[in-house]
Amino acid sequence: MDFNLTEEQKMFVETVYRYGRDEVQPLCEEADLEGEFNFTIWKKMGNMGLLGLPLPEKFGGSGANIVTCCLAGETLGHAGVDGGHLLAWGAHTYLCASNIMNFGTEEQKEKYLPKLATGEWIGCMGLTEPSAGSDAASMRTTAIKDGEEYILNGSKTFITNAPVSQVMVIFATVDRSKKHEGITAFIVEKGTPGVSTGKPFHKMGCRASSTSEIFLEDCRVPAENVLGGEGKGWRIALSGVEWDRSTLMSPFVGGARYSLDLCAKYANERIQFGRPIREFQAIQRRIADARVFLEAARLVVYRVAWAKDQGKMLNPLEAAVGKVYVGDVGFEVASQAVQIFGGYGFMHEYPVERNFRDAKLAPIGGGTSDIMRMIVSRIMMTS
Numbered sequence: 001m002d003f004n005l006t007e008e009q010k011m012f013v014e015t016v017y018r019y020g021r022d023e024v025q026p027l028c029e030e031a032d033l034e035g036e037f038n039f040t041i042w043k044k045m046g047n048m049g050l051l052g053l054p055l056p057e058k059f060g061g062s063g064a065n066i067v068t069c070c071l072a073g074e075t076l077g078h079a080g081v082d083g084g085h086l087l088a089w090g091a092h093t094y095l096c097a098s099n100i101m102n103f104g105t106e107e108q109k110e111k112y113l114p115k116l117a118t119g120e121w122i123g124c125m126g127l128t129e130p131s132a133g134s135d136a137a138s139m140r141t142t143a144i145k146d147g148e149e150y151i152l153n154g155s156k157t158f159i160t161n162a163p164v165s166q167v168m169v170i171f172a173t174v175d176r177s178k179k180h181e182g183i184t185a186f187i188v189e190k191g192t193p194g195v196s197t198g199k200p201f202h203k204m205g206c207r208a209s210s211t212s213e214i215f216l217e218d219c220r221v222p223a224e225n226v227l228g229g230e231g232k233g234w235r236i237a238l239s240g241v242e243w244d245r246s247t248l249m250s251p252f253v254g255g256a257r258y259s260l261d262l263c264a265k266y267a268n269e270r271i272q273f274g275r276p277i278r279e280f281q282a283i284q285r286r287i288a289d290a291r292v293f294l295e296a297a298r299l300v301v302y303r304v305a306w307a308k309d310q311g312k313m314l315n316p317l318e319a320a321v322g323k324v325y326v327g328d329v330g331f332e333v334a335s336q337a338v339q340i341f342g343g344y345g346f347m348h349e350y351p352v353e354r355n356f357r358d359a360k361l362a363p364i365g366g367g368t369s370d371i372m373r374m375i376v377s378r379i380m381m382t383s
Contacts (some may be wrong), residue, residue, distance in 0.1 A: 001145050003299075003302055004093055005071075009067075009068060009071060009274060009316075012068065012071065012072075013071055013075050016048070016050075016071075016072055016075045016079070016336075017075045017078060017079050018079075019044075019048055019079075020076045020078075020079030020080070020081050021079040021080060022074065023040050023044050024041055024044055024045070024076075024079070024081050024085075025079055025081055025247070026267060027040060027041050028041070028080065028081060028085070028354075028380070029082075029348075029349075029351075029354070030206050031082060031084065031085070031207075031208040031298070032082050032084060032207050032354050033348060034206060034208075035200075035202060035203070035207040035208065035210065036038070036210075037084075037085075037088065037163075037164055037208055037210040038085065038208060039079075039207075041085050042085070042088070042119055042122070043119065045085070045089060045119065046118050046119030046120075049061075049062050050054040050072055050076075050089060050093070051089065051093055051097075051116070051117060051118065052093070052097065052113070052116065052117025052118065053068070053069055053072055053093060053094060054066070054069050054093065054094070054097075054098055054101070054118070054260070055097060055098075055101055055113055055117050056113075058118035059101075059109060059110075059113035059114050059116045059117055060113065060114045060118055061113070062120060062144050064164065065309045066247060066305045066308045066309045067302060067306055067309055069094075069247045069250075069305070070241075070247050070248075070250040070301055070302060070305045071095075071175075071251075072250075073086065073089075073090070073247060073248070073249075073250030073251040073254060074250040074251065074253050074254035074257070074301075075254060076089075076251060076254060077250070077251040077252065077253065077254020077255040077256075077257065077258060078254040078255075078257040078258050078261075079254075079258070080258050080351060081107075081251075082206075082207075082208055082354060082358065083205060083206040083208065083209075083251065083252075083255060083354075083355075083357075083359070083361065084205075084206040084207050084208030084209040084358070084360030085208050085209065086206075086251040087160055087209040087251075087361070088122075088160060088161050088208070088209040088210070090160075090247070090248040090251070091123070091124055091125060091160035091161045091209075092116070092119075092123045092124070092161055092207055093116075093123075094247055094248060095123075095124070095125035095160075095169070095284035096116065096123025096124055096125050096161075096165075096167060096168070096169050097112075097113060097116040097117070097123055098239075099111050099125065099169050099185070099227065099236055099239060100113060100116070100123075100167075100169070100187065100227065102239060103185070103227050103228035103235075103236050103239075104187075104227055104228075105224075105230070107224070108187060108224075108225075108227070112167055112340050113189065115126050115166075116167065117243035121166040121167050122161055122165045122167070123161065123165055123166070123167040123168070123169070124159055124160060124161035124165040124168050124169070125159070125168070125169045126156035126159050126162070126168055126169065126170040126171065126214050127139075127237055128156060128157055128158050128159070129141060129154065129155060129156055129157060130155065130157050133202045137179050137180050137183070137234070139154070139171060139172070139173055139183065140152060140154055140173075140176075141153065141154025141155065141170070141171065141172040141173065141216060142172055142173055142174075142176070142225045143173065143174050143184055143186065144171035144174070145174065145219075145223075148222060148223050149220045149221060149222055149223060150172075150174075150184075150186065150220070150221050150223065150226070151218055151219070152172050152186065152188070152194070152195075152218075152219040152220075152221055152377055153216055153217060153218060153219070153271060154169065154215065154216050154218040155169070155212060155213055155216065156214040156216075156359075157213045157214075158170075158201075158211060158248070159197075159211065159212060159213065159214050160209050160210075160211050161209070161211075162197045162198075162210070162211065162212045162213070162214050163197045163198075163200050163212045164210045165190060165197075165209045166188070166189065166190045167187065167188075167189060168187070168188045168189075168190070168214065169185055169187060169188075169227060169236075170185070170186045170187075170188045170216070171183055171184070171185050171186075171233050171236075171237055172184060172186065172216075172233075173298070174230060174231065178231070180234040181231050181234070181276050182231060183231070183233035183234045183237065184226060184229075184230050184231055184232065184233040185223075185226070185227040185228055185232070185233040185236045185237070186221050186227060187227055187228060188202055188216075188219065188221055188225070192219060192220070192221065193214055193219065193220065194216060194217045194218045194219030194220065195214065195215070195219045196214075196215045196217075197212045197213065197214055197215070198212040198213035198214075198215065199212060199306040200212050202309065204357050204360065205354075205356075205357030205358040205359070205360050205361055206357075206358050206361050207357075215266070229285050241364060247305065248365075248366060249322065249323065249326045249327075249362065249366075250301055250305075251295045251303050252326055252327070252330050252359060252362045253294065253298055253301055253326060253330070255330075255355050255358060256290065256293060256294055256297065256330050256333045256334065256355075256359075257294060257357060258351070258355065259289065259290070259333065259337040259351075259352050259355045260287065260290045260333070260337070262337065262341075262350075262351060262352055263286070263287055263290065263337050263340045263341070263352070264278075264287060266340065266341060267283050267287065267340065277340075283307070283340060286336045286339065286340055287340070289333070289336065290333045290336065290337070293329050293330065293332075293333050296325065296329075297325060297329070300318070300321065300322035300325055300326065301322060301326065303318065303322070304318060304319055304322055316375055316379065317375070317376060317379045317380075319374075320367075320372040320375040320379075321372075321376060321378050323366065323367060323369070324363075324369050324371045324372045324373060326362060327362035327363035327364075327369050327372075328363050328369050330359055330362050330365055331359045331362060332360075333359075333361055334352070334354060334356040334359035334360075337352040337355065337356070338352050338353065338356050340352075
């Protein structure tokens with residue numbers, strides 16, 4: 001494995017960092033405080049070419065590989081961009097647009113990808129249900145074939161971007177008795193009769209991402225909007241999970257880098273008992289532990305990304321280990337950053353407070369840490 005960056009990637013990182021720090025980050029505090037999706041931030045990300053980063057150039061994208069996509073996520077987090085807009089970016093680019101890119105027909109790609117690449121249309125993926133979270137195969141949303149249409153009934157929950165989306169990749173089962181083999185993916189457009197979204201949830205963290213339920217009531221979708229073929233939805237869902245356990249973890253690594261930078265600066269400036277707190281062993285240890293986390297976290301994230309770029313099948317053990325490590329230890333780093341800032345870290349005006357709330361999603365979203373540990377133990381005991 002060679003994790004050395006090309007000169008082009010180094011320039012990309014520098015450009016994205018500067019743009020994120022100067023153009024996007026100043027808008028993030030208010031968006032988080034208000035708990036509202038900021039279309040100005042979204043437009044800036046589109047202007048930077050980030051919304052279509054992995055999409056082919058002929059559809060308006062950049063054709064970036066997966067390592068470069070991880071670099072973008074980490075760099076935006078490092079620049080101080082809030083977790084909410086990074087979550088919205090991930091759901092749009094990797095869970096919606098990339099699934100259409102990888103599994104769509106040429107007609108579907110030509111119709112949806114150019115507008116998704118620019119951000120003119122916002123995308124989301126509807127997989128999770130009230131009674132089917134980690135156990136996605138037990139979904140209750142149904143799709144019944146009726147001539148040249150499918151009739152969808154059911155609901156989805158915790159869907160990032162749902163209230164602001166024009167394009168939804170929705171999963172439903174055509175035959176519950178077939179379990180995984182009955183799951184089918186559909187492209188559902190905003191305005192289709194029978195599809196609606198609930199009121200945006202008021203969340204603890206990643207507050208600027210717009211998240212809600214999706215309701216499907218006798219929603220008629222043309223057969224031409226089936227994505228990847230009938231009964232092929234589980235493979236598409238797993239592809240989305242792969243993004244969750246690789247590229248979508250990189251912003252959390254970047255957020256930890258941002259917190260570490262803030263802590264190092266604060267430790268030099270904060271005076272207690274007549275000397276800067278950097279001289280206290282407890283502070284030194286917390287900062288050192290954060291740095292150790294960063295080195296290991298970057299290794300596990302980029303190892304998965306590199307393997308995917310080589311066309312290798314995602315190793316479920318490695319992916320689960322990485323997800324647990326970035327999620328659990330990353331949240332601990334965010335917690336220690338608040339501790340270093342003391343009372344100030346408890347105040348909204350200090351970014352470590354926001355990072356702490358945002359970091360809590362990492363052990364939950366895309367497969368909880370408990371489920372990841374179950375995967376690890378199952379593989380270890382059966383291999």
